[in-house]
Amino acid sequence: MDTEATKTPGEFPLPRSQQANERLHSLIPGGAHTYAKGDDQYPENLAPVISHGRGAHVWDIDGNRYIEYGSGLRSVSLGHAHPRVTEAVRRQLDRGSNFVRPSIVEVEAAERFLATVPTAEMVKFAKNGSDVTTAAVRLARAATGRPRVAVCEDHPFFSVDDWFIGTTPMSAGIPAATTELTVSFPYGDLAATDELLSRYQGEIACLILEPAAHAQPFPGSPGRPGTEDLTAAYLAGLRELADRHGCVLVFDEMITGLRWSEAGAQGLYGVVPDLSTFGKALGNGFAVSALAGRRALMERGGLRHSHDRVFLLSTTHGAETHALAAAMAVLTTYVEEGITARLHALGERLAAGVREAAAGMGVGDHLVVRGRASNLVFATLDENGRPSQEYRTLFLRRLLAGGVLAPSFVVSSALDDTDIERTVETVARACAVYRKALDAADPTPWLGGRPVKPVFRRRA
Known part of the structure; x- marks a missing residue:
């Protein structure tokens, strides 16, 4: 050809x-x-x-x-076959991609990620966005003992799993009992969110949202003066609501991660969520995603705590070394090349x-x-x-x-x-x-x- x-x-x-x-x-x-x-x-x-x-x-x-445009559904942000990424992947493939015990690459990738996203204290890698958003929901439910999940109604997609897909027109095969546990709140409306949390007082485990509305920066005209300040104020208000009502605040940074700043929207707006999820641009087309957050929450999916164990993430391919090598190359390229x-x-x-x-x-x-x-x-x-x-x-x-x-x-x-x-x-x-x-x-x-x-x- x-x-x-x-x-x-x-x-x-x-x-x-x-x-x-x-x-x-x-x-x-x-x-x-x-x-x-x-x-x-x-x-x-x-x-x-x-x-x-x-x-x-x-x-x-x-x-x-x-x-x-929109390469790989926003995942290939550096362009196809980017030399720094492909070379990092090739080097790792010659060393093996999956072992019976963790690879040193897992340590190195976690350190690199947490250095780039300093608002998080621990990270666990997986293969796609649905893995990590569902893990965040499960962790929030375990930590709070509450059954309901509140999703932002203005954002089109969070997961292929039942807790979210049951709320869409493609809900065939999902029990109504599952869908009933998911409620919604509007982006940018703190009063409506406060009312929802009060209506389901003590029942909502987490608020999950894309921290910045991706169709436009904030409700209103695109690019209007003060938009960034409005978004920051809104996220800070949501942080206060989550704290006051005792629920977990989750930022889905699949789109905003790296594209808004190297540390995502949380890095740009200065509001720290309890948990956040990354993917898409993280691997420049290679399959890698991340659940990150506060140590006290993340450790509930580990071995160093006295609570009931949470089956957080356990994936055969979640830490494939070539995908983590790609992620490290992407993070380095973003920082070094602006x-x-x-x-x-x-x-x-x-x-x-x-x-x-x-x-x-x-x-x-x-x-x-x-x-x-x-x-x-x-x-x-x-x-x-x-x-x-x-x-x-x-x-x-x-x-x-x-x-x-x-x-x-x-x-x-x-x-x-x-x-x-x-x-x-x-x-x-x-x-x-x-x-x-x-x-x-x-x-x-x-x-x-x-x-x-x-x-x-x-x-x-």
Whole structure:
């Protein structure tokens, strides 16, 4: 395959990708191992199957090259095949990846992590985010003796496990008795959270939330003055509520970890949770996650205490040495190369360019860029200002036509100025079509098939 191929994939079928998607569906439920990667998330017959990636670019099996955003569902923040990470992994693979006793790499990785996230006192590694968020919930229940979990209702995902998935439209197979133990609170509303904790006085084991709303920094207009101060004040107020009501405060830092600061949102806003969970960017695509927190709580899952034992985390592959080597290389790269600042600078440049392009084509109120610069998403609104899967389909189709694979505008540090410029040019062309569809009050002629679908829906 010509690795420099620059065909325009949106203008013709992707025959090999279509065939591979059929094979995927015949062998794998949903055609992917993550629902957010399913072909129902892309325009019909335009879901590329990836051959390989390098830096900020990926190539599909039809030979097309794309600028990629949201890489690995936000996990590949340094770009694909980053040399410092891959070299660290290669070195470790030659030494073995899993043993009958802990490897010295486990000590080194824990020390490196805790030096980077100094608000935590102990850490335990696992393979994915669901492992560690569920472990945090179990630990909170054990420590408090309380059954209920309070999740932030404004955040889309916490775990594949029953305590959370039972609250979504995809609750089939989950007993109602389990779901009834999970309640919710709104982000940014301390009074409502206080009322919830009072209503279930002595029953709520923990409050779990993403410490910063990832669609926008805080309820209100993106980037409005004082947003950072509002977020910090809100988190400090939540800390006080948790202390007053005797429950555990858990920060899910899967998205905010490293992207907000090397130490996550807790490092940026100066509010210390009892427990926190990290993943995604931590391994730059390698499978590693972390549960971190106060020693008094974390040790309940250990051997040096007098309480009932908590089956916290016990995973055969949770401490694979090559994944921990990847995590150490990622943490070092972030600190030494100022990656968080670079992500913000790239995101600010991209957001400004996209907003200018959308405004220039008269769709600035319909294609809306939101979020922190290092974690940009976009909304597609119809002629009445309502979220629209049809307009999202139109927009994604035109991006693909320009060689941009972008379910979001989440940047990686591997992007360069040329990538940003090409993306903005592609967005401008997409917005010209968007304007035509708005004028017609009907995007159907530009869809090329069925619209894309939301991940969480009751029926397939």
